Every structure is written in C-alpha cells, then in structure tokens.
Amino acid sequence: MDLQISVFLLFILFTAGHSFSCYECMNTEGSCAGQTVKTCPSGYSQCESATVVAQAGDITSKVKAKGCAVACQSGSMNFGIVKMTSSCCNTNQCNAQDAPDPSNIPNGKKCFSCDDKSCSNTVDCSGPEDRCIKATGTFGGQSLVVKGCASKSICDATSVSSVEAITCCEGNLCNGAQSVTQSFLFLCCSLLSYFMMH
Template structure:
C-alpha cells in the first residue's frame, strides 16, 4: 500500500513539474514592464517574446508581447510598414527579456514589398533576414498579397501556418513584383498577429 501511494505521489509531482510556465504581457507602450506568470495549456511547449514596429508615414508604434506558444521560431520579418522579431525558448519563465527591436542595419539582401497599390517596392532586408517572403490569401472575398524579407527560421514556421499561399525564396527580388489593389493592411496585421502568437 505504501508503495502505491509513493508511486502515485511521484506521478503527480512528475506531471506537475512538466507544465511549462511563461511570462505573459501585451504592451502598446514599447515595454513589457507589467508581466504575469502563466501556466501554459497542454501542447504549448515554448515561451515566446516578440517586438513589432509599425511605421505609417511619420507615425511609429511599437508592440511588445509575451506568451506561451505551440510553434514559435526565433527570427525576424520585415513587410515594409511592419517589422517584427521573435525570441523563443522552452524552459520555465525563459521569456523574461523582451525580444530585441527589429534591426535597421541592411544586410545586402533585397526583396519586393507591397504598399496596398503595388508590390514593386524594393525593400532592403536587415539583420538575419536572408529570405524573401510572399503570402496570399482570400479575406472577405478579396485576394490579398503581402511581400517582404524574413529569416529562414520564420519561413520554416510558415509551413504550419493557418494562412495559405505562404512561400519563401532565396535570392534578391525572388518574390516577384506583381501589383495588388486589395486590403494589404488587413493581411499585414493578420500575419503579424500570427507570428506574435505562434
């Protein structure tokens, strides 16, 4: 009887010890100063920290987020008006540090990007962005295209994305320059939220 109780208690301690806990926060002020510890749901095996910088004309905004993740990949993505970096780890509360701001230092790679009217803008990639990315989808009955630069690790994560038509390629301007006239900003925000939460 004592052996059964001991095994049962060890089992409880063993399974409880395998629940990952991560910091959680969402900040529109540029810093995750107020963060809480969250026990991740079953199946969430990573902690994530991300920083996104959006530029619209003279207005710049920065969003920092931390949470549990199923399929997080450390890396960066630049869609022209939105740049984001993600840092991922797999131990308890390992996402205490904010993800770094996206790099502004060009690395020599160039990709096409879209601005809502055309996808022939040339974007200078920076940091670890060594791939060009293109995403297409249908939202509200309209076809939408976004293009830009991404790290290889971010491209690898898109294979499990809920978005269809995501592809990456290597080489300058390999993501084509087709024009687009649909809701570009909507897909940018959707892609950004996907990468921030996964």
C-alpha cells in the same frame, strides 16, 4: 490502500512540478516590465517573445508581446511598414528578456513589398533577413498578397491559418512585383499573429 494513496500523491506532485510556464505580456508602450508568469496549456512547449514595430508616416508604434507557443520560430520579418522580431525557447520562463527591436541596419538585400495599391515597392532587408517572402491568402472572399524580407527560420515555417501559400527565395527582388488592389493589412496581421502566438 496506503500504497495507492501514496502513488496518487506522488503522481500529483510529479505532474504539478513539471507544468510548463512562460512569461506573458502585451504592451504597446515598448516594454514588458509588468510581465506575469502563465502556466501554459497542454501542448504548448515553447515560450516566445516578440517585438513588432509599425510605421505609418511620421507615427511609429511598438508592441512587445510574450507568451506560450505551440511552435515558434526565432527570426525577423520586414514588410516595409511593419517589422517583427521573435525569440523562442523551450525551458520554463525562458522568455524573461524582451525580443530585440528589429534591426535598422541594411544588409544589402532588397525585396518587393506591398501597400494598399501595389506590390512594386521595394524594402531594404536588415539584420538576419536573408530571404524575400511572398504570402497569399483569402480574407472576406478577396485574395490578398504580402511581400517583404524574412529570415530563413521564418521561411521554414509552413503552416499559417488563413494563409494559402508562403514562398521564399534568396535573390534580390526575387519575390515579384505584380500589382494588387486589395489591402494587405489583414493578411499581414494573420502572419504576425501566427508567428507571435504559435
């Protein structure tokens, strides 16, 4: 009887000592200074830190986010008005540092991007963004398209909920300039939320 209790207590101590945890925060003021530690749910084996910068006219908004992730890709995406960088790691509380701000230094590559009227705009890729990306999905019965720049690691991700297809290519402006009439913000948000929290 005492052996069973001892084994049970050792099991509890062993599993409690090996729970996976990450820093967590969501801040729209540009810093995760008030981050907290969160024990990750079962199946979450990575920590992520992301920085998203959105530009609308003269207004710039920056969001810093951290949390647990099932699968995570370190990299960068640039859809023209929205840019994101993410950093991923797989040890306890390894996401203490904020993800870097998206690079503003062009790397010479250009890709098509979309707004709510067409996908014939162009965006200058920056930093590690060495691919053009095109994602299509359906939201509310309407087909939506998002285009821009991405790093190879982002392109290697294959599963995003509500997104039907993600394709990447390596040549300048290789992601096509077909027009769209629907707003692309819902699909863009789906992509960003996937890469930020999965």
